Structure formats: structure tokens, C-alpha cells
Amino acid sequence: MMLESYALSSIGSALKPLPADWPGGFWWHWLVFTIIAILFVLLMVLFFTYFERRAMGRLQARLGPNRCGPFGVIQPIMDAIKALTKEDIVPYNADKVVHWLAPAVAFVPVLLVFVVVPFSNGAMLADLNVGILFVVAISSLSALGIVMAGWGSNNKYSLISAMRAVAAVVSYEIPVVLSIASVVLLAGSMSLNDIVLAQNIPFILMQPLAFLIFFIGASAEINRSPFDLLEADSEIVAGFHTEYSGMKFALFYLVEYAEALLLSVLITTLFLSGWRGPLLPPWLWFLIKVVAVFFVLVWVRTTLPRARIDQLMALAWKFLFPLSVINLVITAIEVLAWPGGVPWPMLFVNIGIMAVLIVSWSRLFKFGWGRVKVEA
Amino acid sequence: MTVSLSGLEIGKQLKERFPGAVVEANDQAVLVKSESLLDVARYLKDTTGLDFDYLAFLTAVDYYDYFELVYRLASLKHNHTMTLKTRCYGRENPVVPSVVKLWKGADFQERETFDLFGIKFEGHPNMKRIVLWDGFKGHPLRKDYLSDGN
């Protein structure tokens, strides 16, 4: 009884900053939201695998899975059962401890991040006042799991993949964090709940450039196409999880989709005004926006070929990094000029600045370099 | 239309240039001694008017007494072709000079011919089996090859 009324009240109280006596922080609050967060991640991952395969099927002029249950909805469960009952293979000469630990190390940080995600006003496990910093710091830890997997597999493809992972994460962290910083400047807070509350106009309109940089950078970090170099199947077979089977592979699969979910959730929260929206209940708005963002990810994946590793690096350092710095400076000036809040007509100015910057900057830099001179 | 140059005509030219090199020349092909194959091939490739810059294919035929190597040359410039042949004797260790330096396209084909006929190409940079594995016994396209490798 008490739990229900608590959950309802916290979900129902929209659009007000959290009161000083926000009823979070009790033991049953931790319990409820831990369960909610874990269930949310697991169920959404199941749904995403199904959704991605169906959407990809439609985009590729085929049907997608449609045999298990109505419209194939229980396909992900069947896949999970299949993966869990498969033989667990550890390669000969592999670093067994590292090989065992890698999937767990990759999975835990992704799950941890959902601690600070607001599903509705105040409906979150912990309202950290450094929420977004927590997200950035913890989510990068996943790369460690990938490196461990690449190293522990005793496979050259996995090793190449691990090296690519380090390079990609290190490079893309910077533009991503800088673009988040401009959002934080505008919102005036690092708490994700407060960032949502600050978005009377979704930040995708106020910060279009930051949105693009975040979208591209974060896609590269979680290795979604066109930057899926870590598991580029046509080049390095399956990358870091080439040697994984059974449950450990399932865990990596889970990580991949949990990261995609994380990206969707973060974009929803940072740029699409989170759970806010007219008429429908907040949690539904939240889900709709998350699925919409994920659909864009699927769409991009089916459309674009893959970039090369040096082009990936060039994009990060020559294009995204300078633009994110410029964007941060412009945002800072805007925030200084209007201390009471940047007025909404500025969004046209910002969109104009984005267009000019992208067009002019893309003429300045060259996309990667070509052949390496090899001495015979 | 690709003109197939008569072997008689080219044979005459070659006889003047390389006395003793041409064994036989008929309408279809020119047969040269294997020792002078490389010189003849270089001449055919570099002489203006002939310009055989394209090696269409290279293969061998087993006639029991000897292996006949067939080179079909073409010129993309003049759109004409000719067939050059040479022979190598002996079944134990037949050797002919390699033309890889002239036409790089001969690389895999010479290796294949070595693999399947056992003809060594002297001067080839990487003379080893190409379609069969290294421990394979015998050379399957020889007429006296039996499947047990003898």
C-alpha cells in the first residue's frame, strides 16, 4: 500500500523541482528502484533486440523473425534460452581469469548508469547532484571489459578490436563530454532530473550542434554503425567477442544493447526533454522517446557503410573536437548574456551557427589518409 | 576484330633476329627453343609494331615425350594476338625460363603449371605449389598420373 502510493505520488508530481523532503533515500526506495532499473534494462534489451531485427527486416525488404509467437515476439526469449544452454568454450592458451571476468566487467558499469536516470519527475534511484558526471565516468568503464575480452581471448582479431576500442573511447569521450558540458551550462545543473526540468524548449533545438556531436560521438563510443569498428564482421570477424560463446556471449550481447539503450535514454534526457510531454503520462513519453531514438540508431545502421579506423579518428579530432569547443564557447557567451535564462528565439541563431560551422569546417579537413608507405 | 598474326610471318622475323631459336613456325604458332624463350618473349613484348604487352594465358600440354608450353600473347594497342610455344624434355626435372619479369600475370599461372605438371620455371621468385598442398605426391595433369600418386 505504502509502496504503491509512494510510486504514484513520485510519478505524478510533474514539472516541479524536487522538494527538500523528496521521499527518496529510504531502504524501500532503493529496493523498488533497483528492481525497476534492472527490470527496465533487461526488458528493454529484450524488446530492442526484437525491435531492431524487425525494423531492420522491414528496411531490408524482408520480414525479420516472425515464427516464435505472434509476430515473433518471443524470439528474444528463445534466443536467450539458446544462448544460455550453449557450451561454454574457453580458447586454449587464453588468459582464463581475464576471459571469465571480461563480460561482467563490461556489463556492470552499463547497469550502474541507470541509477541516475529519471523515468519521471524524481522517479529515479538516486538524484545525484553530479548525475551526468557519474554517467560519463562510469559508462567509460565498459571499455575496460572490452579490452579485457580482447586481451584474454588469445585471438588476433580480438586484440585488434580491443585496440580499436581504446582508441575510439579515448577519442570520442572528449567531444561527447564537451557537448554535454554545453547542455549543463544551459541547464545550470548536473542532475539529470534538473536538466529535464530546465527543458521548456527541448535542448535539441537550443543546442542542435551539441546534439549532433553527442549523437555521433556516443554512437562511436558504443560502437553502433557506421562506427561499429569493434565488431566489424567483414574485417575482424566478431571483434572482441569472437571467442565467446554461450552465456558469456549473451552477456556481451546484453551489454551492446544496454549501451544502445543508455544512449537512447541519455539523448532523451539531455536533448528531448526526458519524460515531459502533453497528455500522456510521463513514463510513456519517456518510453516513446527512447524507442524513437533507438529507431534512428537502427535506421542509421541499416543505411550507412562503415568508416575506417583512421577516418574515425580524424572525425573525432579534426571535426567533432574543435566544433564542440566552439559550441561550448558560444553557449557560455549566451548564458553570460542572459543570466536569467537564454530566450527561445536564440534557437534560430543556434541552428544558423550550426549550419555555418558544419559547412565551413567540413571544407577544412580531409577525411583520413590513404596508403602507408611500406618499406620492402 | 582481333587479328591473329600468322606464325609464319613472325617466325621469319624471329629467325632473322635470333638465328637458331625458332624450331618450327606454322600458321597458328611459333615454336621456339626453351633456351631462347626469354629473349624471344622480350623481343615480342618490346618491339614497336608487335607490342605484345598482354599475356592472355600460359599453360602446358603433356605429349609424353615432351611438355609443350603454350603462351598466348595479345597486344591491346594493335589488337592482335599470336601463340608462342616452347618445349621441354624429360619427365624428372623439366625446366623452362620464367617470364614473370616480363608479364607479371604469369606469376600464378607458372605456379599452377608447376603444381599440376611439375615443370620448373627458372627465375620465378616463388616457385611452389599453388592449388595443391605442399606434401602432395605427383602432378595430376600429367598424362601418366594415377590417383595413388605414382
Added chain:
Amino acid sequence: MAIKTEPFLLNIGPQHPSTHGVFRMRATMDGEVIVDMEPVFGYLHRGIEKLAEERTYNGFVSLTDRLDYLSSMSNNFAYCMAVEKLAGIKVTERCEYIRVIMAELQRIASHLIAVGAFLNDCGAFMTPIVYMIREREKILDLFEMVSGQRLTYNYMRVGGLSQDIPEEFLPALDKFLEQMPRWIDEYDQLLRQNEVLLARSRGVGILPKETAINISASGPVLRASGVKWDIRKVDPYSVYDRFEFDIPTGACGDCYDRYRVRVEEMRQSLRILGQARKQLPGGEFQTPVVQPVHLPVGEVYGHIESTRGELGFYIVSDNSIAPYRCHIRAPSFLNLTALRDMVVGWKIADAILIFGSIDIVMGEIDR
């Protein structure tokens, strides 16, 4: 300060998602860069040239299907033409036209797979190839009508064809000819200006003109390097001299040019098909003479412009019922010679792309 690195050996293949069959690149890598590469193949060697020496002339046709299994009709065509040249058989007009129609349909079908697989190697997640396969199915339907098969057709015979085209074939062909140009335009429009594709394939794996000629490359690989050399034009066989078509060539011989040349060739094939459909005469589909069993002593080289380049059959006859020697000039086998020169110095991702752009079929290479 240069970082001291140590090269390592990477076996790309034989079990690898994008080696188009069982092919192996034994690559020496310096990080992501390929410093040396040696192609290793032969995993599919079936000794087809040896088998030819034990089969009758007509009996070998079914084995030619197994050479380049993505363009079986072209193989049938080349072999039958070579034997007919040796036997001095003149096939009927109708047969020639049907053969040309089949060969050009096959060219489109094969190029669709080539382009789709190329884009797949480029990392486009299955989307292009699924669409390409969808169109290819329509061509396979046409082939199924005439031969009853969808991959190894065994349709042509020395002196003609195994059977005449059925009556539902021509309406279906008309429908296909009407639809196909639109599809090609649509896909080309979607892909030609794709920024990622351009960045990945432009200037990558350049094969200079002189090298292309020197390594005996042929087909789209040679033409992409800017050499206007197409057996259909320079040495017209069958009835190709009656059709109007152009030879597309590339500017510099990079992966992008090879891709463009293939797309253009599909358009030209459609042009040929339209003309052949209009001119298709009636009459017999097979020469009304008794099939020759013993061919005259001699040797012959018959070549056609197959999908992947100059496909030739060099046949030596000793008047027995089987060829004394049958050598197959396989275009992908020779095009593959260029691979090492093209990939050294590029990254592993480029190597896969370059390899895909040569468009090889292992059945033809290993024979």
C-alpha cells in the same frame, strides 16, 4: 620519435565472413597496416581440367557450370563456342541470340551480387545485398524457366541449346527489361553519392593502367583502370557485332571505379538485351546435324567476355571422344594476381574492400 613496432602474422581466412569462399590472405601486419600479403588458395580444387580429359565434349558442359558458379551461363557459352570453333559447327541464328540473352542476363545477375557483396565488405549491414539479391531472384526465375535450374543451368550444348525457350519466357523477359532500369537507377542514386562509401572507396586500392595490363587483368578490373578492352567489342563473337553498346571505363582504377564500371555494365547489358529481344529470330534452336563425337585433331582457343573478364577455353583435340587437354583461362584467377600490389600499405579494412572489389569466385580460381 618513431614508435618501434613489431609486425605480426594474421591469417585472414579461410574461415572468415568476407573472403567470398574459402580464400586465405596470409597478411603480415604492422598494427592495422598490411605490410605484406600472400594469397593462399586451392581449398576448392576439384581438378576440373583433368576431369575434362575423361568426359565427352558435351558431357563436360555440366562441369563448366561449377567453375564460376555465379555466371554459369557464360561458362557454358565460352566452352560450347570453343568446341564449335574446333569442330567447325555453325549454330543457328536463334541459338546465337538466345545465348547472348542468357549471357547478358547472367552478367546483370552476377554484377548485382558483386556490387552487393562489395558494399557488404564496406560495412553496409546487409542492406544493399538483400536488395540486390531480390532483383537477382527475378533473373534466376527466368533461368529456371529455360533450364529448370537456379544456379548450375547446364543449358547450352555443343551445337545449340538443351531446349528452346518456353513461351512464357519472352513476356517475363519483357517485364524484367521494363522494371530493371528503374531499380538500377534507384540503387545507384542511393549509393553513388554516399559520403561514407566515397571516403572508403575513392583512391583506395588503385591499380594503374600499366600494371593492370602487365598482370593480365581483364573485365571490370581492367576497364576500371581506364583500358577500353572488352572482348565483345574488340573481338566480336557470336552476334555481338549487331548490337549497339558502350564500354564503360574508370578514371583511375580505384575501388570506386570498379564499382561504377559494374553498375554501368549492367545498364549496357540491358541495352544489349533490349536489342537482342527485338531482333530474336524464329527457327531451330539447334544445328540439325548429328552431334560430332570425334573432333578433328588440332587446337583452339575460344574466349568470351564473361562477367569477370576474359574467360577462355584452350582445347587440344587428338580425335578421340574427349579433349586431349582443356585449359581454362579463368579471369578471377588472373585478376587475383593484382591483389598483393593493391593491398600492401592499406589497412585491414581496405584490404577486405579491395578484395571485394576484384569480385572473385573461388570455383573459378581453384578449378
